[in-house]
Amino acid sequence: MKNHLLLMFVFSILTSIVLTFIAKNGVKERVKYFFYLLASFVLLSIVGGWLMYPFPF
Amino acid sequence: MEKEAAEEIREAIAPAGPLRTLVACVAGLCMPGLGHAFLGKWDRAITFFGSITLMFALGLQLNGRLFDPSLENFFSILKFFADAGSGLLYWMSWFRGAGVGDPTAYTYDYANVFIYVAGLLNVLVVIDAFDIALGRKR
Numbered sequence: 001m002k003n004h005l006l007l008m009f010v011f012s013i014l015t016s017i018v019l020t021f022i023a024k025n026g027v028k029e030r031v032k033y034f035f036y037l038l039a040s041f042v043l044l045s046i047v048g049g050w051l052m053y054p055f056p057f
Numbered sequence: 058m059e060k061e062a063a064e065e066i067r068e069a070i071a072p073a074g075p076l077r078t079l080v081a082c083v084a085g086l087c088m089p090g091l092g093h094a095f096l097g098k099w100d101r102a103i104t105f106f107g108s109i110t111l112m113f114a115l116g117l118q119l120n121g122r123l124f125d126p127s128l129e130n131f132f133s134i135l136k137f138f139a140d141a142g143s144g145l146l147y148w149m150s151w152f153r154g155a156g157v158g159d160p161t162a163y164t165y166d167y168a169n170v171f172i173y174v175a176g177l178l179n180v181l182v183v184i185d186a187f188d189i190a191l192g193r194k195r
Binding site for chain 1: 101104174
């Protein structure tokens with residue numbers, strides 16, 4: 001598994017699952033919060049990656 | 058009907074007592090999700106065990122390093138505590154000689170982050186078990 005994007009997805013999914021079960025009760029609330037967290041992880045990682053793109057290190 | 062529901066909620070958030078709280082926290086520190094299983098929160102227990110164990114195993118599989126308790130410098134102490142948060146997963150792997158790490162591997166940095174975060178998430182899970190045991194949350 002050498003794909004950074006895939007690894008980021010796996011990391012985001014596993015972390016979001018744990019944080020969702022810590023923070024929320026009830027299936028509906030958990031599903032909503034899980035997708036909110038997952039989208040935040042993925043989008044902010046991509047945005048952060050693009051912002052760091054010009055840095056030489 | 059409402060009375061029964063109210064009684065159920067009251068039972069669900071009743072404090073577990075100091076001994077049960079201590080056992081739940083220690084169990085959770087030993088194995089992800091074990092504290093919740095002890096408190097009867099099986100959905101959380103299974104989820105935490107599965108997710109954190111998978112994250113830790115992926116970290117090892119991707120050539121991550123388990124930082125040992127050698128206390129070389131400040132950052133390796135922090136890395137050790139993050140890794141050791143996984144409890145027995147860390148200690149069993151460490152005693153078996155796993156997690157040597159290969160800094161030249163393409164996935165080395167990612168793998169280390171997987172192992173750190175697995176340990177840190179388990180610490181959060183233990184705090185969650187503590188709150189449940191004290192009746193602060195359901």
